[in-house]
Amino acid sequence: GEDVEQSLFLSVREGDSSVINCTYTDSSSTYLYWYKQEPGAGLQLLTYIFSNMDMKQDQRLTVLLNKKDKHLSLRIADTQTGDSAIYFCAESHSGGYQKVTFGTGTKLQVIP
Amino acid sequence: EAGVVQSPRYKIIEKKQPVAFWCNPISGHNTLYWYRQNLGQGPELLIRYENEEAVDDSQLPKDRFSAERLKGVDSTLKIQPAELGDSAVYLCASSLGTGGADTQYFGPGTRLTVL
Numbered sequence: 001g002e003d004v005e006q007s008l009f010l011s012v013r014e015g016d017s018s019v020i021n022c023t024y025t026d027s028s029s030t031y032l033y034w035y036k037q038e039p040g041a042g043l044q045l046l047t048y049i050f051s052n053m054d055m056k057q058d059q060r061l062t063v064l065l066n067k068k069d070k071h072l073s074l075r076i077a078d079t080q081t082g083d084s085a086i087y088f089c090a091e092s093h094s095g096g097y098q099k100v101t102f103g104t105g106t107k108l109q110v111i112p
Numbered sequence: 113e114a115g116v117v118q119s120p121r122y123k124i125i126e127k128k129q130p131v132a133f134w135c136n137p138i139s140g141h142n143t144l145y146w147y148r149q150n151l152g153q154g155p156e157l158l159i160r161y162e163n164e165e166a167v168d169d170s171q172l173p174k175d176r177f178s179a180e181r182l183k184g185v186d187s188t189l190k191i192q193p194a195e196l197g198d199s200a201v202y203l204c205a206s207s208l209g210t211g212g213a214d215t216q217y218f219g220p221g222t223r224l225t226v227l
Contacts, residue, residue, distance in 0.1 A: 004154070040220065041221075042203055045216065048215075088155075090154070092213075104152065
């Protein structure tokens with residue numbers, strides 16, 4: 001079955017770049033997503049990348065995909081205190097409807 | 113536009129009691145999902161609806177969990193009887209159901225504590 005793994009915790013200083021990493025096992029993954037969850041809230045989709053892409057940039061966010069190694073990363077430039085949250089990597093694959101499998105989440109702490 | 117609405121936000125019950133959660137998806141979203149999120153984990157799908165039809169309930173513990181979406185709009189998830197291990201956050205999400213990268217919009221969740 002699908003498995004998505006992330007490191008549990010990342011601490012960075014305000015203004016630095018954050019890089020959150022994710023590995024997945026399903027080679028047929030079609031879409032890979034990054035969601036953000038703030039305390040007491042549901043998940044919010046930040047961005048996603050189609051599996052035939054290597055990189056996607058959206059303002060301060062850069063997603064890199066290494067399909068060969070099944071590795072996905074999210075880079076947040078100029079990290080702000082408001083970026084403190086839990087970040088979930090997720091994947092879905094083609095074939096019927098696209099069930100989304102979430103990772104365990106990485107808690108990002110931004111130190112002022 | 114209103115997002116996904118869930119109620120209650122918090123619920124504390126004793127084990128063996130019943131409990132129900134309600135979700136109102138974003139208007140026009142045909143697909144509705146119920147997830148369970150245990151502490152320190154990502155959400156795990158319990159059931160997915162396309163309109164009023166449950167198209168994936170393979171992960172729903174059917175001995176004690178039930179769900180309905182009678183008119184294809186709002187939905188109710190019920191647990192009867194609740195067990196200690198059911199303590200978790202229950203998230204509802206909805207999407208247009210257009211396929212591809214079908215963006216899911218999540219509600220704030222109901223935090224259930226079973227004592």
